[in-house]
Amino acid sequence: MTTLQTxxxxxxxxxxxxQATSGMASTVEELQAAGRLEVAGNISPAEDLVPGQKITxxxxxxxxxxxxxxxxxxxxxxxxxxxxxxxxxATNASEKRDGVSWVVQRWTLDVFPQRAGNFTIPPxxxxxxxxxxxxxxxxxxxxxxxxxxxxxxxxxxxxIDHWVAAPAFExxxxxxxxxxxxxxxxxxxxxxxxxxxxxxxxxxxxxxPEKLPGLAAYPxxxxxxxxxxxxxxxxSRTQRISYVVEAEGHYLLPARDYFWWDTxxxxxxxxxxxxxxxxxxxGSAQAKKRSLxxxxxxxxxxxxxxxxxxxxxxxxxxxxxRLPLARCSAALLALWQQLLALxxxxxxxxxxxxxxxxx
Numbered sequence: 001m002t003t004l005q006t007x008x009x010x011x012x013x014x015x016x017x018x019q020a021t022s023g024m025a026s027t028v029e030e031l032q033a034a035g036r037l038e039v040a041g042n043i044s045p046a047e048d049l050v051p052g053q054k055i056t057x058x059x060x061x062x063x064x065x066x067x068x069x070x071x072x073x074x075x076x077x078x079x080x081x082x083x084x085x086x087x088x089x090a091t092n093a094s095e096k097r098d099g100v101s102w103v104v105q106r107w108t109l110d111v112f113p114q115r116a117g118n119f120t121i122p123p124x125x126x127x128x129x130x131x132x133x134x135x136x137x138x139x140x141x142x143x144x145x146x147x148x149x150x151x152x153x154x155x156x157x158x159x160i161d162h163w164v165a166a167p168a169f170e171x172x173x174x175x176x177x178x179x180x181x182x183x184x185x186x187x188x189x190x191x192x193x194x195x196x197x198x199x200x201x202x203x204x205x206x207x208x209p210e211k212l213p214g215l216a217a218y219p220x221x222x223x224x225x226x227x228x229x230x231x232x233x234x235x236s237r238t239q240r241i242s243y244v245v246e247a248e249g250h251y252l253l254p255a256r257d258y259f260w261w262d263t264x265x266x267x268x269x270x271x272x273x274x275x276x277x278x279x280x281x282x283g284s285a286q287a288k289k290r291s292l293x294x295x296x297x298x299x300x301x302x303x304x305x306x307x308x309x310x311x312x313x314x315x316x317x318x319x320x321x322r323l324p325l326a327r328c329s330a331a332l333l334a335l336w337q338q339l340l341a342l343x344x345x346x347x348x349x350x351x352x353x354x355x356x357x358x359x
Contacts, residue, residue, distance in 0.1 A: 028128065028140025031063070038062045039126055041144040043111065049151040052165040053263055054198040054233075055111040057083075059144060061126060066103050068137040069129030073107060076122050082112040083121075084200070086228060110233075112203065113151045121147040154261075156268040162205065163259040163268075169196040171205075171258055173273050182280045187244045190253070192273070194237045198263070201226050204237040205258055214247035215278070248281025 031037035041059050049055065061071065071090065075083050091106040113119060123143040131137045157163055176189040194204040201224035209217035223238040253276040260269040 028130070028138055028142065031065075031130065031132070031138070032142060036064050037128075037130060037142070039142040039144050041121075041124060041147055043147055043149060046149060048266065049113065049149065050154060050157065050165050050261055050263075051113050051115050051151050052163065052199075052203065052261070053113070053151070054166075055113070055149070057109040057111050057121070057147065059107040059109070059124060059126065061105040061107075061128060061142070062102050063130050064097075064100050064102050065131045067105065067129065068131050069139065071105060071107070071129075072127040073109075074125040074127075075109065076124060078119060078121055080113060080115050080117065081119060081121070082114060082200075084110045084112075086110050086226070086233065110200075112200070116151050116153045118150045119148070154266075154268075157259075157261060160259050160268075163261050164194075164196055164199065164204065165261040165263055166196040166199050167262065167264045169258075169260040169262075169269075169271065170194075171271050171273060175276075179276070179278050182245055182278065184245050184248060184280065186280075187242060190241045190243065192239045192241075194258075196235055198233050199235050201235040201237050204235060206237075207239040207241075207256075209241045209243075210254065212251050214245070214249050214280075215251045216244045216246055218242040218244070245280050249279075251278040251280070252276070253278070 028037060032039075039059065039061050041057060043055050043057050045055065059073065073085060075085060077083075085107075087108050093104040093106070095102050095104060111121070123146055126142045126144070127139070128142060129137055129139040171192070171194050173190060173192045176191070179188065182188070190209075192207045196204060206222070207219075209219055211217070218241065220240045220242070223236075223240075225236045225238075227234050255275040256273040258271045258273075260271055261267075262269055
């Protein structure tokens with residue numbers, strides 16, 4: 001009887017163990033089906049979207065256990081969308097649900113629509129590794145639900161080919177030296193910088209220099225920079241162009257216009273780079289001579305000369321009528337006759353045939 005009771009006890013323990021084991025989740029799918037592992041996705045903003053605007057897609061993974069390995073996200077390819085994982089780490093948190101502690105992971109993806117229309121982001125595969133009630137953790141894949149959204153082109157952008165959709169955007173230019181008094185053979189550098197928030201550097205406008213005969217342009221490869229500081233994404237694109245003067249002349253680097261769709265105010269803004277005029281050689285020298293002709297020193301000299309001339313005219317008008325002109329004229333005539341008499345020869349003409357003087 002004791003042996004029978006012992007065997008019955010063993011069978012009962014085994015049965016209870018099987019029932020307990022059957023109640024445990026041994027796979028990721030079973031954990032998800034039991035409501036102990038969840039994944040959800042959403043986008044922000046979700047309305048009033050324009051092409052080129054950044055959309056943040058957040059994937060949230062929750063479990064009442066804990067994660068024992070790294071999480072890997074497989075980014076889908078969707079025509080018309082650029083989807084990037086710019087954050088390499090998740091935001092971890094914990095929360096209470098009905099008195100039970102849950103561990104939360106939040107991952108973000110950046111989505112940039114490239115055209116207007118309707119889009120569907122298919123279920124995103126997430127590879128996780130979590131602890132279970134058993135001794136060994138389980139590893140497997142979860143899939144989020146598909147996400148739907150649409151983008152439209154506002155009326156203000158209907159006739160524009162390219163714009164930057166961002167909460168902040170600026171463009172500026174600078175030269176590495178003064179552009180006055182340039183000569184043939186001189187070189188200078190133009191730097192153009194674009195900066196914006198919530199965009200990628202590769203999406204900022206390109207700057208292509210004009211082809212101007214006599215002014216050779218040598219653009220350097222653009223420098224792209226992306227940064228993310230506490231959720232604030234900034235991008236910059238710096239373009240440098242080296243110019244070499246090959247001939248004299250007048251050159252114009254034209255103005256440039258760039259369109260900015262302010263995603264905060266939902267308004268179109270226009271940013272411009274001013275035109276730059278460059279004169280090399282004779283044109284510059286002529287401009288310099290014209291500027292010298294009106295210097296203050298020359299104006300002073302001209303004024304003094306005019307005063308002296310006016311004084312001489314006044315003196316002549318006052319004193320000329322009082323001079324003894326008749327007496328002076330008679331004296332000068334007598335002196336002239338004496339000079340002519342000195343030229344006459346001492347002998348008569350017939351005795352001095354070689355004389356060339358008059359009678």
